[in-house]
Amino acid sequence: MKIDIVSVFPEYFEVLNLSLLGKAQAKGLVEVTAHNLRDWTHDVHHSVDDTPVGGGAGMVMKPEVWAECLDELLGFAPPSQCDPADAADGADSVGWSEQGGRLAPNDLLAQNGPTNQANQDGQTDRISQADDCRPVLILPNPSAPLFTQRDATELSHAGHLLFGCGRYEGYDARIPAYYRGRGVDVREYSIGDYVLNGGEVAVSVMLEAITRLLPGFMGNPQSIVTESYTGQDALLEHRQYTKPAVWRGMAVPDVLLSGDHAKVDRFRRDEALARTSEIRPDLVEALDCSALSKADRKT
Numbered sequence: 001m002k003i004d005i006v007s008v009f010p011e012y013f014e015v016l017n018l019s020l021l022g023k024a025q026a027k028g029l030v031e032v033t034a035h036n037l038r039d040w041t042h043d044v045h046h047s048v049d050d051t052p053v054g055g056g057a058g059m060v061m062k063p064e065v066w067a068e069c070l071d072e073l074l075g076f077a078p079p080s081q082c083d084p085a086d087a088a089d090g091a092d093s094v095g096w097s098e099q100g101g102r103l104a105p106n107d108l109l110a111q112n113g114p115t116n117q118a119n120q121d122g123q124t125d126r127i128s129q130a131d132d133c134r135p136v137l138i139l140p141n142p143s144a145p146l147f148t149q150r151d152a153t154e155l156s157h158a159g160h161l162l163f164g165c166g167r168y169e170g171y172d173a174r175i176p177a178y179y180r181g182r183g184v185d186v187r188e189y190s191i192g193d194y195v196l197n198g199g200e201v202a203v204s205v206m207l208e209a210i211t212r213l214l215p216g217f218m219g220n221p222q223s224i225v226t227e228s229y230t231g232q233d234a235l236l237e238h239r240q241y242t243k244p245a246v247w248r249g250m251a252v253p254d255v256l257l258s259g260d261h262a263k264v265d266r267f268r269r270d271e272a273l274a275r276t277s278e279i280r281p282d283l284v285e286a287l288d289c290s291a292l293s294k295a296d297r298k299t
């Protein structure tokens with residue numbers, strides 16, 4: 001998998017050479033390159049932002065700089081300046097349409113293209129979408145749909161991921177719309193209901209969630225099969241213990257020492273169901289009932 005990251009702080013990603021991701025790069029499973037967005041500026045100050053149109057606090061990242069960078073990394077020729085049809089190409093299908101001789105945003109949201117609803121219902125469709133040679137452009141954004149394990153699983157099938165890290169008040173909204181119009185699979189994701197100073201941390205989180213699912217990445221591939229949010233029913237995982245059996249007067253549950261694998265599995269499954277109902281009732285509500293056995297329903 002090829003991964004490009006664009007940021008005004010590319011040094012932030014030097015840590016990716018450490019740990020398991022560093023090993024995966026050494027093994028040739030992934031090739032990660034961090035680029036400095038300022039390399040695509042042309043002014044003496046290397047400016048990447050400007051004031052928001054319509055007023056308001058903060059600065060917004062300029063579309064021209066992002067587009068020069070993304071065109072190059074996506075292998076696109078820049079659109080011809082003299083052919084307006086070129087610039088408009090596909091724009092109406094992504095939420096922008098001709099109004100008074102210019103392109104203006106429609107009222108409808110056009111986020112994450114046709115794959116957006118799949119968070120609720122279409123995992124299989126989504127896998128087939130990322131499982132091709134088209135690069136996927138991923139833009140972290142606190143106002144976007146939540147990034148989930150399902151998204152990580154789907155994106156682990158892609159051949160090329162291009163992450164763009166926003167800063168300040170974010171990037172100009174025409175950037176994702178423009179690249180969708182040019183046929184790029186553009187995803188905007190939030191990693192949680194809180195606001196960070198920029199996209200770098202969010203990109204690191206998504207990158208780790210995706211790359212650890214690559215075949216050959218984990219020492220023991222079984223460890224990604226049985227964890228939280230994974231599998232048909234996506235429950236929280238049961239609790240884990242190691243030796244000693246009694247520590248500071250606290251014993252591990254007897255059943256885990258019994259050597260009876262069926263009983264251990266039942267105990268863990270019951271605990272996963274109980275913990276999920278208590279901590280994340282939303283996950284239980286979203287459960288596919290056909291994934292529950294008779295014994296599960298008793299819990």
Ligand code: ADE
Pocket residue numbers: 140141142189190191192193194195196197198199202
């Ligand atoms: N940028 C700032 N906050 C973010 C968040 N919660 N998720 C993704 N990108 C962000």
